Amino acid sequence: MKVLYWDIFAGISGDMALGSLIALGANPEKIIEQLHSIGLNEFRLDIRLRQVQGIQATDIDVVVLDNHEHKQNFSHNHEFANNHTHGHDHDHDHEHEHEHAHEHNHEHGHEYKNEYVQHDHTPVTHAHNRYLPDIQKMIMSGSLSERAQESALKVFNVLAEAEANVHGTTIDKVHFHEVGAVDSLVDIVGTCIALDQLDIEEIRVSTLPWSKGFVQCAHGTLPLPAPATLMLLRGFKFRDSGITGELITPTGAALMKALAQQTDFPEMIIHNVGYGSGKNDYGIPSLLRGVIGEI
Structure with missing residues (x-):
């Protein structure tokens, strides 16, 4: 059985998860082609290799294109180079439900705010809202495999359930x-x-790092872990990290809740190791380590 073990010593977010899988051999060209097939065209995926405390990792940036760029460029930019710089900033008027706005200390000399999940994301020409049925229709409309479709639907379903629980509403009303x-x-x-793509049959995750602190959002000041994140991670085991700041985002939590189980490292033959880069600097390597092996 082919197993992916995510070693979550520094947390997990959506871009860290995707970065770790590309580092493990997933093909970004094919990923983008399938994302286009579900009507998701208004982005460019910037991928580069980055040194994080001496460890080479794959760093992901999703760049939302404006209308002119969208018409001119349906391709993506994935230069694996340490000197790669991004010609963008995330100026999309982010208003947050529970705001995940972090100052990210990139090594290429600029700082910007990049919200992984749970934010009012209103780019200039894409300011439309989606309910769960809208996202479900998108996922089912393209050329994704049955397994990829099922996995994506599970992730959004558990995320909707957590949001409904936190906000005291029902899943059909989650915005x-x-x-x-x-x-x-x-x-x-x-x-x-x-x-x-990697034919992962099972995902296992390590003990999770508990962090503390607060985040400012549209509803006021919320404690970390964010309420939806913590709702998703009921039943998971944590250890105190001693870190003030967000380590696990709602996207990362939803991926684990829907697709993974928490165990000690299994007895298995290791085939490959890859690292997805995060954007924070809390004094430890901001990395998600993915280990593929055979049980």
């Missing part, structure tokens, strides 16, 4: 104006496509 954002859809659906 995906944040998770429906292009970058979050790319992270979640792209990860499910990559898992299918």
